[in-house]
Amino acid sequence: MKWKMLPFAKVAEVITGNTPSKKEPENYGYGIPWVKPHDLDTWQPITKTEENLSEIGQKKSRLIPPGSVMVCCIGSIGKVGIAGTKLATNQQINSLIFKPEIEPKFGYYYCCHILPIFKSEARQAVISILNKSNFEKITIPLxxxxxxxxxxxxxxxxxxxxxxxxxxxxxxxxxxxxxxxxxxxxxxxxPMGWEMLPISDLAQVQGGLQLTPKRENYPITMPYLRVANIYRDKLALDEIKYIKVTKNELERIALQSDDILMVEGHGNRQEIGRCAIWDASIQPCLHQNHLIRVRVDKTKAEPIYISAFINSSGGREQLFRFGKTTSGLNTISVSNVRNTIIPLPPxxxxxxxxxxxxxxxxxxxxxxxxxxxxxxxxxxxxxxxxxxxxxxxxxxxxxxxxxxxxxxxxxxxxxxxxxxxxxxxxx
Structure with a gap:
């Protein structure tokens, strides 16, 4: 059996969402869910969202019925969800309102399956975009x-x-x-009244290497870690990049097992200072200047404890206060990290x-x-x-x-x- 393949436009109405003016607060409040990309990729039909549209806002939006399949087509290409109630979406999302010949859940699973197709059809720019015209041409089996x-x-x-x-x-x-x-x-x-000390009393804090064109002439090529490799208490080492360095830089910046790596700069304020412990799975390895290295004196403190505190609400709150914002980038400095105060249990x-x-x-x-x-x-x-x-x-x-x-x-x-x-x- 070979099933007929039909374009989305043939088997569904495609609705692109919109954003009622934020300058008019009366558009938002108690009412219907308003779906944005971060609300997608959930197993359950979507019935609740962080933001809702008021009755006034609903009249300015494009409502979709339960069973509509939502696909993010700007930014996080291919994130998928299914509506569990009447709702609206922002302009990053195209919704498929399938005709009776397509079971909505079948359409949902199919959209989950074809993420590579969504990405290949998207126009690559600063922000990836899969326009409505190309989206409607993508085919689905019948x-x-x-x-x-x-x-x-x-x-x-x-x-x-x-x-x-x-x-x-x-x-x-x-x-x-x-x-x-x-x-x-x-x-x-x-609440337990532990002694409070700055990180500088417990560890050496070191910035990383800046990526510059002049490095092309440096003699040694080494793997290095960047922001994309460091998550909160997790390492992501699927993609490692390389940098040319001098012998002195290699000796000074080389990572050691149990070093803590902190994110120095990020577009999202919530992510500055997030950290993970280096496991020495790549040796030798360096780090760029958007990561800050904390090398704990193990006679005074445990790296696992220090890392857990930095990632906790107490550590993050201090780093938020230190943080500066320039051109949309939130940053902390080596000095900020050294001055972060930590309670020190036995x-x-x-x-x-x-x-x-x-x-x-x-x-x-x-x-x-x-x-x-x-x-x-x-x-x-x-x-x-x-x-x-x-x-x-x-x-x-x-x-x-x-x-x-x-x-x-x-x-x-x-x-x-x-x-x-x-x-x-x-x-």
């Missing part, structure tokens, strides 16, 4: 409705397993902040915390591996679903009914007199 529902039923079962694993991972993520508060108290208020208590953190991270790594396997399995199931393999045996058992359905679909979509209609039959 199985009979009963087969679409069978595919959705199977995918829902597989997706439920993914959700369970994701929930287990989220629980594991919450363990460490709770453990920190249990052992040391609220980091913002220091070293034995810090070491006990570090051991428990390591044990929890071992569990997290196991959960990560399981999640990766399940995600790969789900991707494989999606591939089989939209190639027709997943329901091949089911289709054989229901062939007569399916052919009748396909003919009805063709009539409804005005395909009956089209030569392409022949593709709706067995090849």
């Amino acid at each position: 199985p009979p409705l009963s087969e679409q529902r069978r595919i959705v039923e199977i995918l829902d079962q597989a997706d439920a397993l993914r959700r369970m694993r994701a929930e287990a991972y989220a629980k594991a993520e919450r363990i460490l902040p709770a453990l920190f508060i249990k052992m040391f108290g609220d980091p913002a208020t220091n 070293l034995t208590l810090q070491k006990s915390y570090a051991l428990q953190v390591q044990a929890a991270k071992d569990i997290q790594r196991q959960v990560d591996k399981q999640r990766e396997k399940i995600d790969k399995l789900f991707s494989c199931i999606l591939q089989r679903a939209f190639s027709g393999e997943l329901t091949a045996k089911w289709r054989e058992a229901h062939m007569k009914e399916l052919l009748a359905e396909m003919e009805e679909q063709a009539k409804a979509l005005n395909l009956r007199d089209n030569a392409d209609f022949q593709q709706l039959s067995l090849l």
